[in-house]
Amino acid sequence: MLVSLFLKSNQPEKARSVQEESSLLVKSPDMHWQSVIDYYFTSMLLFRTINNIAVAGDYQQLYLSKIAALRSRGIIAKSYYERDRE
Numbered sequence: 001m002l003v004s005l006f007l008k009s010n011q012p013e014k015a016r017s018v019q020e021e022s023s024l025l026v027k028s029p030d031m032h033w034q035s036v037i038d039y040y041f042t043s044m045l046l047f048r049t050i051n052n053i054a055v056a057g058d059y060q061q062l063y064l065s066k067i068a069a070l071r072s073r074g075i076i077a078k079s080y081y082e083r084d085r086e
Helices: 002-008 012-026 033-049 053-072 080-085
Strands: none
Touching: 002 012, 002 033, 012 033, 033 053, 033 080
């Protein structure tokens, strides 16, 4: 949530700091899938914003792979922040 808010406020440095701190949390096996896909999606937006296209592409791939894995289990998922950008 903070990454998205900082990006909307044109503060990519703060967004990146929060993203880096959040990376440890996402690795937890107890993390709910919605939080994971939101992290992947907002990280993709962050790295697009700071023009690091390679890393943005990595997060996009992680996002799409997680969405596909969830779909194979019958879960239709989408990042909250993807809806926010529509």
